[in-house]
Amino acid sequence: MKDWHGIMKVLEIRHLSRDGETLYEENDVKNILHYAGEEMILKILFAGSPVPSSYYIGLDSRSSFDPSLGIGSLFGFEPTDNAYERQSVQPNGFDVVTTGSGHRQANSPVILFKAVGGAWGPVKNIFLTTNVGYGTSNILISSAPLSKTITVQDGETITMKMGMALSSC
Numbered sequence: 001m002k003d004w005h006g007i008m009k010v011l012e013i014r015h016l017s018r019d020g021e022t023l024y025e026e027n028d029v030k031n032i033l034h035y036a037g038e039e040m041i042l043k044i045l046f047a048g049s050p051v052p053s054s055y056y057i058g059l060d061s062r063s064s065f066d067p068s069l070g071i072g073s074l075f076g077f078e079p080t081d082n083a084y085e086r087q088s089v090q091p092n093g094f095d096v097v098t099t100g101s102g103h104r105q106a107n108s109p110v111i112l113f114k115a116v117g118g119a120w121g122p123v124k125n126i127f128l129t130t131n132v133g134y135g136t137s138n139i140l141i142s143s144a145p146l147s148k149t150i151t152v153q154d155g156e157t158i159t160m161k162m163g164m165a166l167s168s169c
Helices: 035-045
Strands: 007-015 023-030 055-060 088-089 095-098 104-107 111-114 120-129 140-152 157-164
Touching: 007 120, 007 140, 035 140, 055 157, 088 095, 088 111, 140 157
Parallel strands: none
Antiparallel strands: 007 023, 007 157, 055 088, 055 120, 095 104, 104 157, 111 157, 120 140
16 A cells, blocks of 8 residues: 555745755655645535635644644744745645646646844744634644755745645655
8 A cells, every 4th residue: 555645745846045045955754644635635525615715834843743733733833033924825826736646736827935124933844724813713734844944044045845645645
């Protein structure tokens, strides 16, 4: 049986210097699907729950995570200064494409994080959620670990593109 990773794959992530030089790059980062995220998806598909108005991509420094953890597990691990903020993607902002292997995949637009006025980090995970903040209405859908810890200095950026699929993740 195939080892299941979840629904999200980070197709590409790049840490860029203020001059646009690539400082770090990683492709096809697999994730775990959190139990709350799985429940949310099933309720949208089969129980009539509404689709979130936006999805949010964020970065954090957790040393480990497991599927049972919820949004509260991010508290204290997500950057809070120097222009860091979760980036929103509208549900209709994804392009559904057919991959080379014939699977369907929803790809996000390029997502951009930038440090302004100082550094933020270190970060070593990417997560997908339904809102900002840590309240009970926010659902932690999935998390993906990077192979390297990143600190973003003033003027540097992180760009990424996400892929969502129900197979081949």
